[in-house]
Amino acid sequence: MAASVSSVVVLDRGNNTTCTINLHGATIVSWRVNNQEQLFVSKLAVFDGQKSIRGGIPIVFPHFGQWAYGPQHGFARTSRWSVEKQPEPLDNGDIEALFSLVDNPITKQMWNYSFKLVLRVILREKELQVSFNLYNTSVEPFQFNMLFHTYLKVPDVRKCNISGLQGCMYVDKTKENGIYQEPREMVTVNHWTDRIYQNTQQEHVISNVVSGRKMKMIKYNMPDTVIWNPWDVTSNTMSDFGEDEYPNMICVEAGIVITPITLNPNNTYEGTIVLQVM
Numbered sequence: 001m002a003a004s005v006s007s008v009v010v011l012d013r014g015n016n017t018t019c020t021i022n023l024h025g026a027t028i029v030s031w032r033v034n035n036q037e038q039l040f041v042s043k044l045a046v047f048d049g050q051k052s053i054r055g056g057i058p059i060v061f062p063h064f065g066q067w068a069y070g071p072q073h074g075f076a077r078t079s080r081w082s083v084e085k086q087p088e089p090l091d092n093g094d095i096e097a098l099f100s101l102v103d104n105p106i107t108k109q110m111w112n113y114s115f116k117l118v119l120r121v122i123l124r125e126k127e128l129q130v131s132f133n134l135y136n137t138s139v140e141p142f143q144f145n146m147l148f149h150t151y152l153k154v155p156d157v158r159k160c161n162i163s164g165l166q167g168c169m170y171v172d173k174t175k176e177n178g179i180y181q182e183p184r185e186m187v188t189v190n191h192w193t194d195r196i197y198q199n200t201q202q203e204h205v206i207s208n209v210v211s212g213r214k215m216k217m218i219k220y221n222m223p224d225t226v227i228w229n230p231w232d233v234t235s236n237t238m239s240d241f242g243e244d245e246y247p248n249m250i251c252v253e254a255g256i257v258i259t260p261i262t263l264n265p266n267n268t269y270e271g272t273i274v275l276q277v278m
């Protein structure tokens with residue numbers, strides 16, 4: 001079914017603090033804190049209910065990267081999700097909503113398993129918590145990748161520092177998947193960057209996001225972190241990304257990438273990121 005303008009769910013915590021989820025991919029397309037947008041969405045992003053949305057927080061599942069059986073980064077970001085629970089205030093005033101994706105004939109053509117994937121979004125005063133629960137409802141085990149492909153909005157990517165990567169091994173996709181070790185305490189991005197860092201620290205702090213503030217990302221059960229910026233080198237290969245936009249975004253993507261998880265029947269796996277405006 002094609003997504004339409006009405007295919008969005010808005011969490012509103014008051015004080016112009018909102019989070020908007022597009023049911024196409026359950027993609028978080030906006031997170032505003034006191035009216036200030038924290039996420040980057042390309043001006044050329046396509047909202048046709050077909051293509052994945054270029055920006056915000058798309059969900060990569062069940063496969064990361066190019067995939068022999070389906071589209072790059074899997075089908076979750078191009079599937080129509082259901083609202084499991086409409087936004088409701090919790091006792092402390094935070095707002096929670098739940099979304100779900102269940103196997104169907106289209107997903108089974110690519111990945112012949114039964115599953116239920118639930119996304120829980122909690123909007124706090126200065127925090128956004130995004131969790132997934134994956135249930136294996138098949139009769140056999142399956143393996144999966146999962147990643148929150150978070151596009152942060154930044155005034156100038158060259159001024160951002162990212163902590164939590166020092167000493168980690170990484171796959172450099174810009175260098176024929178060569179494997180290197182990160183020596184830097186603070187990683188900067190000054191050129192085309194596409195790296196899968198393995199077993200990163202639980203927290204990343206990204207400096208110089210909107211208004212020169214810092215953003216903390218805390219992750220649970222999501223061991224790896226992808227850092228991506230297409231720069232002018234690969235911007236022009238994407239029809240839904242402006243050639244002048246790369247300075248204004250940085251993708252810091254927490255996920256299960258290098259070693260897929262094996263999930264047994266009737267078992268569940270939960271992972272979370274918390275984004276915190278500092």
Ligand SMILES: O=P(O)(O)OC[C@H]1O[C@@H](O)[C@H](O)[C@@H](O)[C@@H]1O
Binds near residue numbers: 072173194228238253
């Ligand atoms: O264009 P897509 O499919 O949204 O992917 C964007 C990028 O996503 C990143 O996670 C990958 O590491 C990159 O290789 C990829 O280019």
